[in-house]
Amino acid sequence: MKPFCYLLAFLALAITWTACKSDTDIIPQTHGNVMVFNAVPGNVGYNLISVFVDTTQIANMLKTGDTSAFSTFRSQLYPVYIHAADNDTSIQTEMTIRNNHNFSFFLVYDTLPLQGQPKYTGLLTDDTLRRPEVNTVRLRVIDLGKTLLGQGDTASIQPITIAMDYDTALLYNGMSFRQVGDFRTVAPGPHKLYFRTFYDSVWVRRDSLAVNLVSDNNYTVYTSGSLMRNDQFKAFIYRHWR
Incomplete structure (x- = not known):
């Protein structure tokens, strides 16, 4: 009989302690x-x-x-x-x-x-982000360089095109300002990314970025400044934490 009484007393104590806890105690941070x-x-x-x-x-x-x-x-x-x-x-x-x-x-x-x-x-x-497939790299571009053609009220925002390795791989064709590109799966190793406006000839490469991509990683390339200005446009690359 005594063990049963001890069990009832323990359950009553546990219920009382739980009821006294505040909402901040029971909601995980x-x-x-x-x-x-x-x-x-x-x-x-x-x-x-x-x-x-x-x-x-x-x-x-x-x-x-x-x-x-x-x-x-x-x-x-x-x-x-x-x-x-x-x-x-x-x-x-x-x-x-x-x-x-x-x-x-x-x-x-x-x-x-x-x-x-x-x-x-x-x-x-x-x-x-998810991990890339084995022995591959996931790469995306975010266009944060507002490229304008013209002046004043007649200025228009120019979409840009990004190709890789002398146009053997077209990554994005006609990206718009503030667009976050989908991830592309590419091979690891050294590559060169080329940037041009959407309306440029395929042979026009206004700027480039050399990268060395390590296998099994996610990378983001983001642009800065107008592609029409050599004194302003830059591209940067970031390797995401695993």
Whole structure:
């Protein structure tokens, strides 16, 4: 009889302890990670850019092509503040962090911003990526270089084309500004990527980027600046964490 009484007493104590726990105790804390990439050209007046998620600084004085470390946040919606130290301008946007996801936050130069806003903005991508097949590489391009043809009201945004290895592989044909390209499966090793406007002849290669791709990795190439300007256009490559 005594063992049975002891069991009842234990169950009563366990039920009482569970009932007294707060909601924050029983809801698991979920988090995600975010990293900042600066794709704003260095000659447009915004050379040093910082980013705050709510009140937490996640990027400090990034120059063109710089990246921050990963920062970890609880999963929820956050206000984001982007500040350019050069001319003391700021914009506000937002991002949603999801549980167990990695995000990339790209700083983008926009020659035609919203009324009264500085010429930069942000683009968030969810980069929780799968592993490539064995002995292959997954590669994508994000067009963050706003290429304009013409002046003033007659200026038009030019799509761009990206080919690899002297046009033996056409990766993207007619990418638009802020477009996040799908991943392409390519062979590991040294390659050269060529960039031209969509309306250029196939033989015109306005710029290029030499890369050496390591097997079993995901890579992102992102552009910066107008492809029509030799003093501005750049392309950068990033190997994602496994």
